[in-house]
Amino acid sequence: MGAASDDAVKQLALLMDQVEAPLRRTFQNVHQGYPKETLLRFLKAREWNVSKAHKMLVDSLNWRIQNEIDTVLERPIVPVDLYRSIRDSQLVGLSGYTKEGLPVFAVGVGQSTYDKASVHYYVQSHIQINEYRDRVILPMLTEKFGRPVTTCVKVLDMTGLKLSALSQMKMLTSISTVDDLNYPEKTETYYVVNVPYIFSACWKVVKPLLQERTKKKVKVLHGCGRDELLKIMDYSSLPHFCRREGSGSSKHSSTDADDCYSLDHPFHKELYGHIEELASRKELIKMGSLHVSIPEPDPDDAKIVEVIQAEFQKIGEQNGSANGHKV
Template identity: 70%
Template sequence: MSNAHQEAIKQFLSLMETAEVLFNVGYPGLQNMHQGYPTEALVRFLKARDWNVQKAHKMLIDCLQWRIQNEIDNILAKPIIPTDLYRAVRDSQLVGLSGYSKEGLPVIAIGVGLSTYDKASVNYYVQSHIQMNEYRDRVVLPTATEKYGRHISTCLKVLDMTGLKLSALNQIKILTTISTIDDLNYPEKTQTYYIVNAPYIFSACWKVFLILCFLVLFS
């Protein structure tokens, strides 16, 4: 890590010490975020904001306030009920732990193509997603850290595009909501994404996307 990055971490730590007094964010739930590795947690927010200390600090304060306002630290104790509704949500939001990499990183499989997100309201899918994030951070990653004897704070995600159709565009609202939550409150938690079983429609859309990016950048 460069000297500039180390200095940024030092400044960030200083700001957070002040924040505990000014914003009263030194609450017990902070442990759920860093799991005993506070410096590494700060680095995630710094990376998410290109090592801009002020922006990373604001991002973290906003995240802590979001957790308090939405009682995120208690969300695992609030199951989706009744059971039939929970099962309907999980059956249409296909996400699960499929194993570990050679380096010990949890591998999360996501059935993008077959997830329909159409069995409940957006709020239930958001709740389910946050619960999976919290379970990953509080249980899966600490367990991997203990098992492999080194700090593991990220995972790998395999995006299975089997069954992907144009109708998936109807899910853009809920997927945008979930993505925004991850970007703002769970930054830098995925080390690598792998896309598998991509049908032609995905390849075609991806090529169009790349062409549009090229035109925007070089026009």
């Protein structure tokens, strides 16, 4: 880190020392004893502009307070059958760790349907995974390795991506906006696997719109990506859909404990058990979904969504013409 970066961190730290006590308290939950690393993340997200990073961080802390994010891990999604339905339709899980000790999160982009519960439950579930990662998994790894571990890698499985995914764009935009504005720079690299034509077509038009920093993070791999991913992680940490080259499938069964999306996988069992334990310490468990306010996306991100929607529309029209009828 250069002198300019050090100076920016110091300036931002001084500004954060002046915020009100409630913001300072929730900031401690965010940085988990490593404020410098958190300040760096927000500075990177705002291209090292101290005042913009300060506004972003303060807005995020206010969002946490207004939406009770600090206690989100005390609110289990009940009954457990509802949570199982969410896990079967919002495909995400922790498959293992890289050789450098970073958590590997698998995301089934192409086969997530988000059709078993309200948007509020899906957003709540996503935030709970983020908070469990940041407050339990990363601190555990930091202690294990004796150095701050503050980021993860994600393997995005595009198997099954279809034009119908356009109907999920609002849901995906809500989740990505929550991440972009409140959990910036938490992902070191995005590995994209099992890529169909529709993704390649969209990537071609979206890539030029991305910031250079973001472009460098996205690695589109051949096939299921097994050979490339084995350079950075052991076979046991590969997501289940990357384990057999040429299978082209991420079909999952909710009873398969090897399937990192499933509630029967150790990660999800531990996560749900942790939430239930915290909830049991409270006299009254808050029932129902957490209604989190979704911040407005950055104008640049909103433009990218528009471009994706337009590209999906174009592909749909081309398919319709090829089939001799309008879509």
